[in-house]
Amino acid sequence: DTIKVGVIAEFSGPFAMYGKQYREAIEAYVAKHGKQAGDHTIEFIYKDVGGSNPDVAKTLAQELLIREEVDYLAGFTFTPNALAVAPLIDQSETPTVIFNAATSSINKGSPYFLRSSYTLWQVTAPLADWAYDQGLKTVVTAVSDYGPGIDAEKAFKAAFEKKGGKVIDAIRMPVATTDFTPFIQRVRGQSPNAVFAFLPGGPPTFGFTKTYNENGLAAAGIRFLGTAETEESNLQALGDAAIGLTTAFHYSAAHGSNLAREFNETLRDRFSGAIANWASVGAYDGTHLIYEMAKAAGSDGPKALEAVKALKWESPRGPLEMDPETRTVRQNVYIRDVERDKDSGLLVNREKGVIATVGDLGWSQ
């Protein structure tokens, strides 16, 4: 029989990149493992939400569940979209794999949520620990003034101060900021050892890193610490300004394992110009979860959930393990520096250190 999976993601609009990456990753997975999961044929149905649109997400989920009778849902880049479907998946007992949305508390919205990506706390707290251990004792945080940014600020501060470090200033930058100079100047004025930044991808990240560089912060010995800022799909656009930025994240396309190389190659072979980043790997591992669930339980939601709640497997990002409590994967967090790769001439996130298997540290916050 056929098991249907509805993927709700962005295939149009400013975030269309995500949908494209999910799809490519799913197809790469299917290419490697075939359409069969156990006795079942897996079929994916893609739906476009176009951005953070909870009402559209809910409508699409309803359509998928009622008309297409899907057995699993997947996708979800933005938190509100995921939250909007919580009541539906509760009622229909549909396991739903989140490929990206990174707010810890989503999984509290329904027991049917599983997350194959990461949470903000998961990558931020280890970064703070590591920074302290590197001898960075004073930090200024500069985050975009919206939910995820503030979560990141809190996570960093909690972890850093627990270690004994000091956050000497916490700047919240309005989301609509285009010129970051004032904030960068403010950071500079306080001469911390490092600045911890959190910005939404795209233009803000571009603007912030540019300004960080142009105003000579690196030269003044103020290090840049971040998380997703140097992710691969925008990395080349940042240009030389990105070199030397330090980030902690769960995935780097330059991860050294064979599985990672293979994943990259599959993607690149199948789709010209495809770039692997954390969204691709989130979808790739999410697809793995769905396959495992389908294999074990077909279309029986609760049983499927049971089957994978402590699943362990090796992913292109490293070893993964489902946490039965938080339903978010436990994974390695890597400390990376941006470098220009000698062979390809491209910028890469070079892994410099590993913080082994971290769970969702934000769950109990």
Next chain:
Amino acid sequence: MPLLLNIAVDGIAYGMILFMISVGLSVTMGLMRVINLAHGAFALIGGALAHAFTLKAGLGYLAAVPLAIVLVVLMALACERLLFRRIYRLGELQQVLATIGLTFMVIAVVSRLLGSSLLAIPLPGILQQSIDLGFRVLPLHRLLVILLGVAVITALYLAIERSRFGARLRAAVDNRNIASALGINTDATYAATFCLGAGLAALGGILGAELLPIDAYYPLRYMVLFLIVVSVGGLGSISGSFAAAIALGILETASRYLITDVGTIVFFAIVMALLAVRPAGLLGKA
């Protein structure tokens, strides 16, 4: 004291970038009175071409930028002949609709061809450096924008607010039929002005890309920003846009320095207050 100096320096530098990216709109919307929401689309095309020329075709910055602008002007000319010539005569709401429709199509084409991620336009080495002002550093690139901004405002002031061409253009905008009946070639006047606006959009898009990076959704993302500058400046006045851009640049920078937390709210509240007191904008003609 250094704080005030910082605000002044950064505010003016930012204001000048605001001016450069919105002056084209001030020409098409302010002078020609077309609600031209496609302004950003021309900036986007300029930026996308510059991106393709530098990164894909390997041209140098100094060759790529003028080439991109020239191409945008040519495209604008074609666009004017095919579409805008008819758009001028429509009602305001229809103009909104038509130019948004056009913008959608440009976005769709750019994202089809170049994807929806950032389209970087790498600066040449010299422009990436910074100069030391003594109390702080200023990126050289911003200095260039300031100088170009001054050049543009001077040229436009002379060409439009002080010249016969300007008077003929304003006459044509006030009443096309009558202007035409009095011997003004309104079609040509409009076409020339429109191309000027589009060329300035492209120039502003490329130069402003260091702060407002180009990507396919650029025209929608920054539409409000362009509109704010033009409306605060006042329709029909290039010097108004200039004054507004600098004022807004300083205002925004000051709010970022001084009242980070409620900066956005205060910024818009001040813009509202300003427009409430001066509904025609800083230098607008009522």
Next chain:
Amino acid sequence: MSTQDLALPRSRLRSARFPLLPEAAILALAVSAYYVFPYDLALITRFLVMMLFVLSLDLVLGYAGIATLGHAALYGTGAYAAGLFAVHVSGNPVIGLAVGAAAGGLLAFVSGLLLMRAHGLTLLMLSIAVTLICQEIANKARDLTGGADGLRGIRMEPLIGLFKFDFVGRTGYWYALAVLCLCYALLKIVTSSPLGLSIRGIKDSAARMVAIGSPVYWRLVTVYTIGGAIAGVAGALAAQVTQLVSLEVYAFNLSAEALIMLILGGAGRLHGAIVGVVIFMTVHHVAAAVDPFNWLFIIGALILGIVFFVPAGILGLPKALTDLVRRNHDARP
């Protein structure tokens, strides 16, 4: 700016003979949609909510000529008000709607006191600024609104104690349709009332309205408040049906799309708003399903086509066609 010859003597005659013909037809279609698309009720419900929103914009913009790009402020405020009411006070949907209407109306009234003094580009900007300020406040008040994560925890009680909001969305559909009909009727009354005539007068010539002794400013504030209340109802309805409110209710896109839909259908007549929504959202939905990557291009082309070939909106199509036929007829010697 050019004014379209909107009032056609002939169509006036026709509508005089069958005064509610277009409305009856639309209602029949809406009811039959329930049976024809039983699996798409959620989608159709979104259509209905959007119709309500665009109708309120039609009153404000189509009739009174208040050019705003900040209508989402009223919608969003209605949505948050109804959402917060449901979370903290009561899950009664009807009272929730009233709260949404009150919130939308109140914001419209307060902001209208300033906005109605402006016009043209200044008005556009002011209305956008109001929306951005609302959005920033909602973003800042994270503890109350959930910020970027969205306001959750909205649970609705059964409608008038009888009908549970079901999984398939049947109750939601009928509920939205009923609310839409009520608001439509209200708008029908308002637009043909003396107030309705006087706002059309203001749109044509505010100077003359003043000269005949009309308190133009207060008329505009009144109409804007009514429009705000209806937009608030639309927002509240969306909040209740989705059971989540996110910051996107204040998105600039929402205002802009509503404007597009309105002009697409034909501003200044109520059924124009309905037709515009159906066309835009259907094209959007179908195009996005068939080819999400290019749907924007299709929408853009559709908009351009409409503006150029039927500038009075889709409802102007019959006239445009007859004109075309007659012109061809004329061309023959």
Next chain:
Amino acid sequence: MQGLEVRSLRKAFGGLTVAEGIDFDLPPGARKALIGPNGAGKTTFANLVTGKLTPSGGTIRFDGADLGALGEAARVKRGIAKTFQITTLFRTLTVRENIRLPILERLGRGGRLFGRAACNAAVEDEIEMLLDQLALISLADKPVHSLAYGQQRLVELALTLALKPRVIILDEPAAGVPSSESHLIVQAIERLPGDLAVLIIEHDMDLVFRVAHSIVVLVNGRILTEGTPDEISRDPRVRQLYLGGAHD
């Protein structure tokens, strides 16, 4: 005294003074004309009285009450109305709807939310009457923008008459109306209630002489003289500054 009383009225636009020390009375029932060279300040005077412009000095009283603080609309409510020199109409509305608006407004119904605008028999009758008076019946259901200019001038007058004002200021009501139809205007004025005060600003001397009982001559913002039509047409200063050789 009742009616309109203007004392030492002054108005300057920047450095240009267009009204200076104007004393002017318009008692109920008056039929006065205001004439003067182009740019003398006639329209400005009318705008000061209706409240469209704020005076730089002086007072305007109506029935003893100072109008200084009242806005334009409030003065209309008190009964002071004017026609526009440059036609200002509701262009997309029909002639009938154009006239309906001021009537509803006058009756205080303009802001009503309920009840159809077009369903009050008394109002509709009044519209019919006005249309008839100005020979506009055949155009009643045409949108105003499709009317010829001269026809629009008649609608312009109809709008103001519909307000049933107590003081009516007609700013060049006959401009653009052919001589063949200016009798309609004369008749409309003659038919106005006897206690209504009329001030007519007009360059068509035939019309002025037919309507006005008294003529005020304004030159460079100051009143030059006031008198009966006879006196005025014989006054050599007026002839030189304004009338020229005609109207002997």
Next chain:
Amino acid sequence: MTDVVLSLQNVTAGYGQTHILRSLSLRIERSERVAVIGRNGAGKTTMLSTVMGLTRLHGGKIGLGGDDISHLAPHQRSMRGLGLVPQTRDIFPSLTVEENLTAVIRGNASLDEAYALFPRLKERRRNGGTQLSGGEQQMLAIARTLMTEPSIVMLDEPLEGLAPVICEQLMSAFEQLAADGRRTVILVEQRASAALAFATRAIVITNGSIVYDGSTDALKQQPELLERHIGVAQT
């Protein structure tokens, strides 16, 4: 061979689909002074704006000095010597008085000429175009058209709103212009008396058609004709 400068052949024109002018034919010779009269809405303005190219020509031909100009844009017609003073004046509001003139000035025309004709305008030359009084706007509209040095001046009710003394001056100025052979003047005027006093030839339009075309004197002799077509008996 007469010197025909402007000719209309079976001109049909109007707004949108409605015909206002119905198959109108007309020939005007150099330095003629023509008065066009007719009731409200007869189509006088429409005729002038059709000649200027501002109203859509549905059929027929318009000739200027021997060339067919039916398909030329208004500004090209202006370049060939047509000039129109619009009935609605249409001053450019965002230009000052002086700019209104300089924006269109060409050939040997000079501002001084305009200011000599209308001293009032000189006093107001820094004013915005719409800050003028009604009559001043009318003066500006006339002066503006003269700045384009038209060989055929079409005036659409130019006397409207002007003080009687100015009207007299203006009419004599136009008589002079026509007399020295530099200009052909077509005057649309509601005040039949003024128009007939000025013109040598009269054209009466009713319902978009010409019902009388002949000398002014002959028309003056036939009060019943005037009565019939424009509803006013000459007194």
